Amino acid sequence: MENLMNIKNLKKSYKENEVLKGISFEVYTGEVLCILGPNGAGKTTTINILTAALGSNGGEIEYKGKPIGLKLRAYKQALGIVPQDVSLYEELSAERNLRFFASLYGLHGKELRKAVDEALVFAGLDERRRDKVKTFSGGMKRRLNIACAVAHHPELVIMDEPTVGIDPQSRNYILDSIKKLRDGGTTVIYTTHYMEEVEVISSRIIIMDHGSIIAEGTKESLKESIANEKKYTIEIEENGKIAPDEFFSVEGVRSAKIDGDTIEITSLKGVENLDRIIALLCNKGERIRNITSENASLEMVFLKLTGRKLRD
Amino acid sequence: MRIFLSVLKNNYLRLVPRIIPVAIFTVFTLISMLFAVYITGVQQVKGHIVLIQQSASVSIPQSSKMLDVTVMSETPPYTDLVKQKYDAYVTVDSNGNYQIETLRNDDFKNMLLALLQNPKDVVKTSGEERGVGVNILGFMMMFLLMIAFFNLFAFADDKEQGQLRRIAAAPTSFGGYLAAHCAYCFSLLLPEYILLVILKACGWDIGFSLLQYAGLIAVLGFLGISFAMLLNTLIRKPDNANMLGNSITVLTSVLAGSFYSFSQNNALLDDIIKTLPQKELMDFAQYIQNGVALQHVGCLLYVIAFSLAMFAFSCGILRRMYVKMAVSHSINLL
Amino acid sequence: MRRFLVIFKMDLTNLFKNPVLVGYNTLFAALLILIMGFLSSGNYAQSKDAYQYYTVTLLIYGILNGAMTASNCFMERDIKRPNLRIIYSPAGSFPIYFSKLLASFVFDYSLHLLLLAVLCPLLHVTLGANSLFFILLMAPVEFAAAALGTFFCCVFHCEETTSMLLSIVVNVFCILGGTFFSLDGLGSAAAFISKLSPAKWLNDAFFALACDNSRGLFLPVLIGATVISALLVLGCRLFFRTEDYL
Numbered sequence: 032m033e034n035l036m037n038i039k040n041l042k043k044s045y046k047e048n049e050v051l052k053g054i055s056f057e058v059y060t061g062e063v064l065c066i067l068g069p070n071g072a073g074k075t076t077t078i079n080i081l082t083a084a085l086g087s088n089g090g091e092i093e094y095k096g097k098p099i100g101l102k103l104r105a106y107k108q109a110l111g112i113v114p115q116d117v118s119l120y121e122e123l124s125a126e127r128n129l130r131f132f133a134s135l136y137g138l139h140g141k142e143l144r145k146a147v148d149e150a151l152v153f154a155g156l157d158e159r160r161r162d163k164v165k166t167f168s169g170g171m172k173r174r175l176n177i178a179c180a181v182a183h184h185p186e187l188v189i190m191d192e193p194t195v196g197i198d199p200q201s202r203n204y205i206l207d208s209i210k211k212l213r214d215g216g217t218t219v220i221y222t223t224h225y226m227e228e229v230e231v232i233s234s235r236i237i238i239m240d241h242g243s244i245i246a247e248g249t250k251e252s253l254k255e256s257i258a259n260e261k262k263y264t265i266e267i268e269e270n271g272k273i274a275p276d277e278f279f280s281v282e283g284v285r286s287a288k289i290d291g292d293t294i295e296i297t298s299l300k301g302v303e304n305l306d307r308i309i310a311l312l313c314n315k316g317e318r319i320r321n322i323t324s325e326n327a328s329l330e331m332v333f334l335k336l337t338g339r340k341l342r343d
Numbered sequence: 344m345r346i347f348l349s350v351l352k353n354n355y356l357r358l359v360p361r362i363i364p365v366a367i368f369t370v371f372t373l374i375s376m377l378f379a380v381y382i383t384g385v386q387q388v389k390g391h392i393v394l395i396q397q398s399a400s401v402s403i404p405q406s407s408k409m410l411d412v413t414v415m416s417e418t419p420p421y422t423d424l425v426k427q428k429y430d431a432y433v434t435v436d437s438n439g440n441y442q443i444e445t446l447r448n449d450d451f452k453n454m455l456l457a458l459l460q461n462p463k464d465v466v467k468t469s470g471e472e473r474g475v476g477v478n479i480l481g482f483m484m485m486f487l488l489m490i491a492f493f494n495l496f497a498f499a500d501d502k503e504q505g506q507l508r509r510i511a512a513a514p515t516s517f518g519g520y521l522a523a524h525c526a527y528c529f530s531l532l533l534p535e536y537i538l539l540v541i542l543k544a545c546g547w548d549i550g551f552s553l554l555q556y557a558g559l560i561a562v563l564g565f566l567g568i569s570f571a572m573l574l575n576t577l578i579r580k581p582d583n584a585n586m587l588g589n590s591i592t593v594l595t596s597v598l599a600g601s602f603y604s605f606s607q608n609n610a611l612l613d614d615i616i617k618t619l620p621q622k623e624l625m626d627f628a629q630y631i632q633n634g635v636a637l638q639h640v641g642c643l644l645y646v647i648a649f650s651l652a653m654f655a656f657s658c659g660i661l662r663r664m665y666v667k668m669a670v671s672h673s674i675n676l677l
Numbered sequence: 678m679r680r681f682l683v684i685f686k687m688d689l690t691n692l693f694k695n696p697v698l699v700g701y702n703t704l705f706a707a708l709l710i711l712i713m714g715f716l717s718s719g720n721y722a723q724s725k726d727a728y729q730y731y732t733v734t735l736l737i738y739g740i741l742n743g744a745m746t747a748s749n750c751f752m753e754r755d756i757k758r759p760n761l762r763i764i765y766s767p768a769g770s771f772p773i774y775f776s777k778l779l780a781s782f783v784f785d786y787s788l789h790l791l792l793l794a795v796l797c798p799l800l801h802v803t804l805g806a807n808s809l810f811f812i813l814l815m816a817p818v819e820f821a822a823a824a825l826g827t828f829f830c831c832v833f834h835c836e837e838t839t840s841m842l843l844s845i846v847v848n849v850f851c852i853l854g855g856t857f858f859s860l861d862g863l864g865s866a867a868a869f870i871s872k873l874s875p876a877k878w879l880n881d882a883f884f885a886l887a888c889d890n891s892r893g894l895f896l897p898v899l900i901g902a903t904v905i906s907a908l909l910v911l912g913c914r915l916f917f918r919t920e921d922y923l
Contacts, residue, residue: 079920079923082765084764084765084919084920084923085919085920085923086920104767104769105767107765107766107767108767110765112762112765114758114762114765116758117758118758118759118761118762119758119759120687120691120756120759121755122691122694122755128759131683131687132762132766134679134680134683135680135683135684135763135766135767135768136766136767137679137680137767139679179762361838363838364838364841364842364845367842367845368845371845371849374849378870381864381866381867382863382864382867391861420885420888420889420891421888421889422881422884422885422887422888422889422891425726425729425730425884425888426730426855426859426861426880426881426884427730427855427858427859427861428859428861445722446721446722446723446726447720447721447722448719448720448721448722449722451720485848486845489844489845489848493841496837503754580753580754580755581837582749582753582754582836582837582840583695583697585837585840585841586697586698586701586745586749586840587697587701589844590701590705593848594705594708594709594712597713597857598712598716602852602857602858603857603858612715612716
């Protein structure tokens with residue numbers, strides 16, 4: 032895949048608070064790059080700098096080998112932005128909103144009409160084109176929000192949590208639309224908190240935390256990092272008799288956590304020790320209600336890398 | 344009680360980032376009070392005239408208590424008459440006859456002629472002289488009504504952004520919630536009242552007693568709050584409600600004679616203006632000045648009733664929109 | 678240029694679609710003139726002189742209140758977010774605030790001209806022997822008022838605060854400037870204080886044009902308003918930062 036963007040040592044500080052600590056990554060043509068991270072990791076700041084809406088305190092951003100500052104207008108022309116907040120004129124129709132935002136990217140006349148028609152079809156809003164946005168549901172507004180960003184056929188689309196607060200049907204529709212964009216050669220940078228979305232659409236993933244990139248790769252390679260692990264979730268009737276440390280006596284157990292009446296045990300794959308774990312519980316007089324097991328998931332990767340503690 | 348205190352506290356916290364406009368309002372109210380005091384102190388002559396002296400031999404009348412005379416050798420521009428800078432241009436011919444050029448009516452011309460011929464005459468004033476208390480209240484009136492819209496921002500934001508829906512759905516008193524907003528708005532009138540206390544303490548004559556001012560400001564505050572609440576209830580966007588409210592406040596305050604008493608020549612218009620609560624309040628202030636307030640307490644009651652009606656209407660609409668909706672939503676959930 | 682025109686057209690459309698703003702600049706202004714003129718007509722031999730006074734002074738009041746039109750156009754809550762979406766486009770940041778300014782100017786100017794076109798023949802109000810000068814002088818003053826509203830928005834980032842402050846400032850200036858009643862008759866100190874208000878100078882200039890056919894104050898007001906506009910636009914450029922809206 033061709034290198035589309037090169038981000039080198041990007042830094043950003045707000046007074047004494049260092050929000051980005053010199054991050055570097057690349058974006059390849061035609062991929063869907065998902066940026067994950069807890070709140071306050073620096074995702075939105077990164078996006079804002081990439082969209083040239085915010086300045087940085089250091090580092091370089093190159094687009095097609097050239098610094099974006101050199102030909103900023105041309106760079107912005109190639110971008111399509113889907114802001115996190117729905118940014119539409121509610122008193123105007125879907126069509127008028129699209130016409131306006133698409134024309135900011137130089138489209139006019141027949142070209143503009145065609146682009147608007149295509150964008151409405153893309154968003155599944157062709158039948159509601161003349162209706163005012165204020166009459167739309169949340170999902171429809173989000174779809175239109177995306178359509179306004181892609182109407183001018185940008186090379187790179189940056190989406191900041193575009194599926195917040197919408198129903199599963201609209202979310203599925205949006206994810207399918209992103210796949211269509213990718214299949215059409217458009218590069219997408221996508222931030223989200225929803226792992227299932229990342230599972231469905233990502234080509235590559237970047238995980239950020241505290242202003243740094245802590246992991247980068249495909250979903251397979253990231254899962255590989257904990258691929259040799261298996262997680263058991265055991266629900267017991269009422270704990271009080273066993274402590275987490277006791278599970279380490281069982282071969283293969285890597286970690287154990289007890290949360291009320293739920294025990295989570297991470298164990299090495301290939302080491303068949305479930306029977307010994309169950310035996311340990313039974314010996315302690317615990318009554319087991321339910322046992323589930325799962326292989327490495329993105330959520331596991333994410334939580335392992337960033338921890339389970341709540342973030343501001 | 345709990346909702347009342349919670350909302351009150353919350354409103355004060357939300358006020359902190361908006362403290363600058365509040366301060367500016369207070370400063371402008373102070374300026375308007377001082378201006379009112381000054382204007383009352385200025386002797387109000389009946390006319391400002393320009394005497395065009397064509398011949399040095401002709402004796403010219405001097406300025407007096409009733410007439411302000413400016414002597415010029417040339418006639419000033421017509422604009423100065425239109426702008427009311429001068430009320431008349433008077434030329435004295437060699438026979439001592441006065442030629443009066445004015446835009447004012449015949450009554451004024453006749454009064455002017457009489458004063459020119461007999462400068463020591465005293466012209467009876469039509470209507471009452473406004474004392475310093477009436478002037479202070481009048482000048483404060485528009486600002487206090489406008490500030491009510493600004494102070495009710497918390498309620499307006501709650502309504503627009505959806506917090507009101509959550510509060511109505513909670514097991515709390517909706518009346519308590521509204522009462523808290525009213526109490527909060529009333530409390531923000533304190534700086535203006537404190538200004539009056541300071542002026543009085545510094546020895547200025549403010550016309551009425553502090554207790555009388557407390558009552559008048561409370562009534563005016565209630566009028567402002569109920570009007571602001573009505574508009575914010577009826578109009579979805581707070582910006583539009585504010586704009587409309589400020590426009591109506593300016594127009595009705597001027598009509599009610601808060602700054603300046605206009606002469607009214609139309610009985611119908613007089614009757615319409617009398618329905619304005621600001622007009623009734625100004626009249627009541629005049630009665631206080633004249634020492635006959637108790638006999639005309641109806642004026643004050645009218646203002647209070649008017650405000651109550653607006654407030655009750657707002658409460659009724661809000662209850663229908665939010666409380667009944669919250670109840671029906673709860674029933675649907677069950 | 679095309680992008681600027683697209684944004685300008687959108688802003689102008691948003692303004693004309695706001696019934697409160699349209700009503701404020703037409704109906705409310707006309708009502709104020711008619712009522713004030715009627716109330717004070719008793720003081721005059723001919724009522725047209727009362728209407729002459731209030732048409733000019735309240736027109737200036739309306740022109741200065743155009744600052745609030747600009748702030749509404751820029752940062753009214755419902756349109757603030759889509760307005761600022763333009764930051765991401767190749768249009769740049771200058772069109773974002775300047776198109777609002779220009780749209781407000783065109784909106785207010787056209788509605789005020791309409792108002793004059795209706796009221797002047799109805800109330801027998803004159804704009805001078807050559808009314809073109811009167812109409813011409815309105816333009817830079819309208820622009821300066823719109824620039825003031827836009828500048829305040831760039832500084833305070835919030836339409837609510839801007840409108841409230843502008844409302845106080847404009848009303849005080851206009852009261853002092855003799856919009857509702859002349860302060861000249863209230864003593865020399867009041868007359869002096871009145872001179873501190875820009876509304877007073879504007880009143881003088883427009884009255885001179887309308888009643889004396891004198892253009893003595895035409896150039897000073899024209900140049901003054903133009904310079905103030907330029908400074909305010911520069912101020913917008915300095916204070917408007919896209920980062921503050923992210």
